[in-house]
Amino acid sequence: MIAPQLTDALNGWLAQCAALNDAADHTLTAYRADVQGFLAFMQNHNGGAVGLGPIARITTGDMRAWMAHERGRGVGARSLARSLSAVKTFYRWLSEREGFEPTAVLTIRSPKFTKKLPRPLEETAARAMIDRVECQALEPWVAARDTAVVTVLYGLGLRISEALSLTAAQSPLPDVLRITGKGGKMRIVPVLPAARDAVAAYVRLCPHDLADGGPLFRGVRGGALNPRAIQKVMELSRLQLGLPATATPHAMRHSFATHLLTAGGDLRCIQELLGHASLSTTQAYTSVDAARLMEVYDAAHPRA
Template identity: 50%
Template sequence: MPVVALPHPLAADWAAHLSRDRRRSVHTVRAYHATADRLLAFLSQHWGGAIDAKALAAITAADLRAFLASRRGDGLGNASAARELSAVRGFLEWTGTASPRLRGPKVAKGIPRPVAPADVIALAEDVAEDAREPWIGARDWALLLLLYGGGLRIGEALALTGAAMPLGETLTVTGKRAKTRIVPLLPQVRVAIEEYVRQCPWPLLRTEALFRGARGGPLDPAVVRLSVRGARARLGLGERTTPHALRHSFATHLLGRGADLRSLQQLLGHASLSSTQVYTAVDAAHLLDIYRHAHPRA
């Protein structure tokens, strides 16, 4: 029988800590808060009593296994169970409880699937041509080139404001946990953004979003994903061709060109080098060949 997680003040305090002190994203705080609530509700039922920080000191590996088993009963797969266990460990550590030693479920590490440079250009062109107004087409072209040419996450690109103008040779990007990094701005990308700004019917204010929606508000990432989905269907590209896949393509193509992992880590804004090392699994020789023939920096 699934355990219904009820709001718990201890979990709420942890969520506040994650948001205020750790500067975690809203999505992460919401997910980790829910995990802590579920754990506390489970233990209350499992042990038959109220749970506070002092009571948590008695938790054992068997208790954690029972909790994960209950979550498995809710339909969790290996990857989700591993994330749940990671959140539980963080919560227990925050309460001052030593997390019992427990091996997490095995999760097969996925290898990034890059989009060939020619397909990136075709995708961006198709999205732009399908736009209902010329300025929207210019916007979409500039945005997709920025994702590929700068390795930005879509959220990072859409968080840019008019303060980024006028553009120079680099761009300051705010990534996860409000960390900023400097990324080179390719001439082709700079020209595309400047052309979009020239055509945009909305006034460009320093505090307003750089990329605007059809009605002038900040562009919704769901709109971008929907446009890419339509273009990949028309072009016969795979389902993995998403806005985020353009970031993977940026990384794998640069690595194939000879970029070192440390430099790539900085360009991508990864907190850990292990996050960047996954790109070494890609066939560098093949990527170098297509990069030389089609990449704008070749």
């Protein structure tokens, strides 16, 4: 348990994040857990002292002790870096509100970690995946549904949650879709004819009443389609195709971005299509493209 005064401060900061930064609910939940853990450690580290006073006097040694404690309980470098970012943001807000010096916390360096690069499929593999998912279902309408979902993931670069949030009112798919992504950010995505046709084929066969406002993609009993159903059908398909375990629904989104980049797409435009808040996130795809280029070079270059 942390002191009520600190709990009030944390609640005030989270309320501001929600109101001014439009942070998503799951983001706020992660922030709360990260900062609560930090404050609880500092409270115990200072002999159980409570209130804002001890928190305002945190030293670099205290910060190193917290980070060592987190690593000692198995927290990875990536997760610790995320927690530290939340703590710094909260601490900066608190210092401005209470008028103390935050340098000891804000100057602590984040732990280094190797960024995981996206694992896209080759273009031929992405097309093979779309063709193969149709073969997994016994009922034609389910086969058409699965094909439509995977086509939308690849053709529009959507997250699985975004694809499954489409409503029946959006069918037939228009020329462009307004997609609400992470953090409530809105973006406009062009709809390819292949995606429109795949969705239309599914709608024609679907036995359930696709009433306006209800979900577009339905489970076998008529409720909203569970993402696990698409994950499972792609697992079966990748095994049959001999593709790696990274051939997931999210890999179709990565493939969309990488294939656009390879074809000469502008990085800023791809950022907009994916709904990335920062260009640095989209720039990971340039590393993927460069890595693939080096693989081709190593395989093809004549050696003495």
